[in-house]
Amino acid sequence: MSQIIVVANAKVKKEFINEVYLEIQKLHKATHANDKGCIQYDAHKNIEDENVFTFIETWASIEDLEEHSKKEHFLDFVKNIEGKIESLEVNKLIKQNI
Template identity: 60%
Template sequence: MSKIVIVAKIKVKESFIEEVYSLLVDLHKSTHKNDFGCIQYDLHKDLEDKSSFTFIETWENTEVLDAHMQKEHFLSFVKNVEDKLESLEINKLQKQEI
């Protein structure tokens, strides 16, 4: 089965940048520690927009990605950033083995 790549673009409301950044770091650490099948989970900060962040993720397959989205650290993150984001764009891609 092909790997799944996620590009999650997060734009934070100005007044919540520091708080949400801390939550993003916690999510990053918890995912690396607790999620089997996570190949890559990297957080990036936009150089031109201090309120924009991007996660680039690679997962072994859809099943481990689905399991990640049901874990407490992920659900807690989703709950804690509610109403603190301007936008969230998630692109789910299938890596092509060429």
């Protein structure tokens, strides 16, 4: 089965950058501790725009990713950042073995 890669870019409203960053840290820790099939789950800060975070995730399967999106820690994250994100783009990719 092919791995699933997620690349998500979130532009945070400037006044909420510290608050959202704390939520990202909590989500990162909880995901690594509790989500089956999580191979990589990292957040990166954009060099050119300090209000943009890029999540790069690797999941063992689409089912594992879908299960992650139903977990309490993920749903809490979504609730806690509501209204604090200016834009969000999520790309779900299938890793190609070349």
